[in-house]
Each structure stands twice: as C-alpha cells, then as structure tokens.
Amino acid sequence: MRYALLLAPSANHVYAAQAPALARAELAVFAGALATPLDEVAETTVAGVDYLVFEAPGRLPARDVALLSNLSAAYALFEVTDDDLLRPVELTPLARYDTDLITIPKYAGKTNEQFTRLLLNVTLLASDSAGRFLDGGVVVGDPLCGRGTTLNQALMYGHDGLGIEIDGKDVEIYLSFLKTYLKRKRLKHTTDFHPVRRDKRTVARRMEVVVAASKDDHRSGVTQKLVVLHADTLDAQAVLRPACVDVIVTDLPYGVAHGSHGGERGVSRRPAQLLAAALPEWERLLRPGGAMGLSFNTRVSPRDEVAELVEESGLTVADDVTGFLHRVDQTVERDVLVARKPA
Numbered sequence: 380m381r382y383a384l385l386l387a388p389s390a391n392h393v394y395a396a397q398a399p400a401l402a403r404a405e406l407a408v409f410a411g412a413l414a415t416p417l418d419e420v421a422e423t424t425v426a427g428v429d430y431l432v433f434e435a436p437g438r439l440p441a442r443d444v445a446l447l448s449n450l451s452a453a454y455a456l457f458e459v460t461d462d463d464l465l466r467p468v469e470l471t472p473l474a475r476y477d478t479d480l481i482t483i484p485k486y487a488g489k490t491n492e493q494f495t496r497l498l499l500n501v502t503l504l505a506s507d508s509a510g511r512f513l514d515g516g517v518v519v520g521d522p523l524c525g526r527g528t529t530l531n532q533a534l535m536y537g538h539d540g541l542g543i544e545i546d547g548k549d550v551e552i553y554l555s556f557l558k559t560y561l562k563r564k565r566l567k568h569t570t571d572f573h574p575v576r577r578d579k580r581t582v583a584r585r586m587e588v589v590v591a592a593s594k595d596d597h598r599s600g601v602t603q604k605l606v607v608l609h610a611d612t613l614d615a616q617a618v619l620r621p622a623c624v625d626v627i628v629t630d631l632p633y634g635v636a637h638g639s640h641g642g643e644r645g646v647s648r649r650p651a652q653l654l655a656a657a658l659p660e661w662e663r664l665l666r667p668g669g670a671m672g673l674s675f676n677t678r679v680s681p682r683d684e685v686a687e688l689v690e691e692s693g694l695t696v697a698d699d700v701t702g703f704l705h706r707v708d709q710t711v712e713r714d715v716l717v718a719r720k721p722a
Contacts, residue, residue, distance in 0.1 A: 380438050380458060383423075383465060384431040384447075387454035387493070394491055397705040399429045401497065402452040404702030406431060408501045409450060411699070412509050413443045432459070439468075445513055448472040449536075451497035473513065473536045475592040475603075477564065480531050484556060488525070490630045494674070495528050497703075498715060499536075499628050502672030505697045505717045508625045512536075515603075520624035522612040522661055527553045529628050530605055537592070541624055542607040543615060547584075550609040554586050557605070566590055567597040575608070575618050583610035583618040615660040624664050627671040633711050634679035650680040651688065658692035668722035670697070676711045677704065685716055694718035 386402055389395035399422040410417045420433040431452075438458075439447070447453065448470040457465035481492050499519065503509060508517045515537030521529040524542030526549050533540040544550050554572065561568045568590040575583040588605040591597035610618050631650040654673075665671060671694060675685055682704075686696050696718045703715035 380435050381419075382433055382435065382439070382468070383425070383457045383459050384433075384450070384453060385455040385457070386429045386431065386452045389452075389491070389493055393706060393708065394493065398452050398493075399431060401703060401705060402431050402450065405450055405452070405497055405501060406433070406447075407702070408504050408700055409446060412446060412504050412512065413439075415439055415443050442513070444468060445471050449496075449500060449512070451493050451500060475537050476535055476566075478535075480535060480560060481528070483560070484526055484528070484531075486526060486552075490528055490674075492528065492532075494713075495532055495630070498630070498672050498674055499529060499532055499626075501700050501703075501715065502626050502628050502670050502717050505672070505700055505719060506626050506670035507668030507722060517626065518624045520627045520661075520664055521629050522615060522627065522657065522664070523629045523631065524607060525549055525553075527557070527607065529630075530607070534590075534603055534605060537603065539603055540605045540607075541619070542605075543610055543612045543618075544607060545609075545611050547609050550584070550586065550607055553607065557588060561588070561590060566592065567594070575610075577617055582614060583608045585609075585618075612657050613660060615657075616663055619664060621663045622666045625666055625669050627661055627665060627669070629673060631673055631675040631680075633676040633707075633713075650675045651684055654680075654685065654688050658688060662692045662694060662720065665694075665720045667720055669720045670717055671720070672715065672717045674713055674715050676707075677714050678710065678712055682714055682716065689716065689718045694720055 386398050415435045417433045417435055423430050423432050449472050456468040456470055458468055460466055503512055511517050517538040519533035519538050520541045522543045524530055524544045530540035530542050558570055571587045573585055574581045575585050586607040589602050591602050608618050700717040705713055707713050
C-alpha cells in the first residue's frame with residue numbers, strides 16, 4: 380500500500396521551504412512507534428504541491444493512523460491507488476481544545492507552533508512514555524517556558540504541563556491569557572496563584588490551573604493540571620521534587636535577540652552557559668526512562684558542544700533522532716537534540 384502525506388502550509392515561508400525534509404525526519408522517529416513498518420519514504424511534488432510518500436506492507440491500522448495524525452506537518456493523508464488517484468484517509472489528531480489555544484498568543488520571540496509540536500513529538504516518542512502518546516497523562520516539563528507555547532501543546536494532547544519561567548511579566552501574561560481563554564470557552568477549571576516558601580523566604584510564585592476539557596470529563600473527574608513557577612530555572616531543585624516530569628521539552632535562547640544576562644550568579648542565557656549550569660537541575664526533574672528534547676542555535680552552540688554537556692549530565696544522546704537542522708533566519712540555524720535518562 381502506497382501513501383501520500385500532504386504537508387500543512389506554514390505562515391513562516393522560511394520554515395515552509397524546509398518542511399518536507401523536517402517532516403521526513405519526524406516520520407522516521409514516528410516509525411519506531413508504529414505497528415506497521417514503513418518503506419520507500421521520499422519527498423515529492425505533485426502539481427506543485429509538496430507531499431511525503433511512503434509504502435507499507437498493507438493498510439495502516441487505526442492506531443498507526445491515529446499516531447501519524449499528529450505529525451507536526453500533517454494536513455491530509457491519502458492512499459495512492461494503482462492508477463495514481465488519491466483516496467483520503469481520515470486523520471484524527473489529538474485536539475482536546477480548540478486550536479486557538481495555540482494560535483491566539485502572538486509575541487516577539489514565540490517559537491514556531493509547528494516546530495514546537497515537532498519537538499514535543501520526537502521527545503515523547505524517544506521516551507518510555509511513547510506508548511502513552513495517544514492516551515494522555517504524561518507530564519511535560521519546560522524549564523524555559525516563556526508564555527507557554529509548549530505547555531499549551533501538551534494540554535492539546537491531553538497531557539499535563541509543568542513550566543519554569545524567570546520573567547514575571549511573561550508568567551502574568553500567560554496566566555491572564557489562560558484564564559480568559561478558559562472562561563471564554565466555558566471550560567470548568569480552577570486556578571491558584573501563591574508564593575512558594577523555603578526557610579521562611581519566598582523562592583518562587585506558583586500558578587496552578589486544573590481544567591476539564593469537556594463537561595463529560597468534568598462529570599467523570601477527568602482533569603489536566605498545568606503548573607507554572609515564576610522562578611530561576613537554576614533553582615529548580617529548590618522548588619520542585621525530583622523525578623516529577625516524564626519529558627522535558629525546551630527551546631534554548633538563541634544568543635541573538637533572545638539572550639540575556641543577570642541574576643546573582645551572572646549566568647548568561649546563551650545556550651552553552653545556561654545549559655551547563657541548568658542541566659544538573661533539569662536531569663533531576665526527569666523520571667527514569669524520560670527524555671529531554673532541546674532546540675538550539677548551532678551558530679552560537681555547535682551540536683557537538685551541546686551533546687557533550689548533555690552526556691556529562693548523565694543522559695544518553697539519542698543518535699536515532701537526527702535530520703532536523705534548519706534555517707530560522709540569517710542569524711539562526713536551529714537543530715534538535717534528544718537525550719534519554721536510563722530507566
């Protein structure tokens with residue numbers, strides 16, 4: 380059976396030009412979780428439109444289709460008939476909330492939403508939680524969460540989110556957006572915002588949202604939890620218990636417009652310096668069998684340098700998660716590195 384995957388359009392024309400190659404690399408990671416082996420994967424253009432084509436020994440089972448529905452660039456899937464006609468296959472992407480949860484927030488420095496989804500996908504599939512991809516209940520951590528793009532994508536998938544952000548303004552804007560969104564959508568939820576104290580001093584502020592995606596979920600007691608801590612990510616150990624997340628997914632500062640300096644320790648938020656200081660904290664947050672997915676600007680921190688730091692923290696780089704290097708703009712070439720924590 381031959382299949383053709385129609386790629387979703389992207390608002391970012393630079394990213395769109397690289398989408399076929401990125402989709403192929405992402406599909407290679409998904410293939411490891413499928414019951415059906417894929418073969419003859421290739422990029423092609425039909426009538427000026429980009430497709431990703433592949434072959435399978437037979438018709439894809441429902442769970443495989445359900446998984447592939449969540450490819451970050453998936454727009455439509457077709458079976459290719461013997462006479463080269465396209466027969467639509469219904470996609471069922473995970474979407475517990477309306478997509479405007481992801482698309483409404485607009486701000487400088489926001490990571491491309493399609494790429495955020497890709498990074499979460501490949502990290503989750505590299506972890507021991509891969510079997511729960513479609514079932515919810517995974518705890519997704521982002522220790523540099525900004526205004527919550529990764530956390531919102533985790534909610535869309537039915538997972539829980541835990542973020543740390545040092546910028547109090549970003550935390551307040553994210554909380555305000557989320558409260559407004561949930562009220563406008565009339566979703567049952569509770570919110571809490573309180574200080575975290577250690578040794579009689581405030582070390583963080585904690586935002587917690589518990590939400591049910593539907594009335595049926597609320598009646599059944601099925602909820603999701605989102606926690607954001609206004610704190611320095613280098614103090615993660617002081618504000619969070621160890622082994623509290625299944626995966627860590629974060630977009631490192633690019634060292635261009637997104638770099639900053641400050642704090643008592645004077646640690647730069649350029650990737651290498653920040654990573655060296657933060658990795659011991661982040662590694663403690665991961666449960667055994669968990670995975671960490673990082674994206675970074677290779678013009679500031681070469682992949683080998685990032686990989687060495689990750690390995691020194693006790694994680695093992697997933698050499699089978701490759702092929703994601705792409706240009707963002709004239710000063711940023713972004714790559715992805717995924718590493719696993721021993722079970």
